[in-house]
Amino acid sequence: MKEYKVLKPSLGWSNRMEKLEDFLNEYAKQGWALHTINNFDTYIQVIMERNKNR
Numbered sequence: 359m360k361e362y363k364v365l366k367p368s369l370g371w372s373n374r375m376e377k378l379e380d381f382l383n384e385y386a387k388q389g390w391a392l393h394t395i396n397n398f399d400t401y402i403q404v405i406m407e408r409n410k411n412r
Contacts (some may be wrong), residue, residue, distance in 0.1 A: 361410040363390065366401055380400075 363385075369377045381404075383394055390406040 359412045360407050362393065363406045365404045365405060365406065369402065 365385075367378065367381045370383070385406050389408045391408060392404070393407040394403075394405040396403040396405075
């Protein structure tokens with residue numbers, strides 16, 4: 359079974375790609391994997407997934 363986490367990272371305007379990479383790596387250390395990134399006009403939504411019974 360999978361579990362999901364919906365997040366809205368605060369990346370600011372400078373170094374956005376580096377901040378996003380750091381954000382994803384921090385969750386990867388906890389066993390989360392990127393499922394989806396949605397780019398809205400004013401923010402980015404990130405959906406992470408991992409096995410619930412790990």
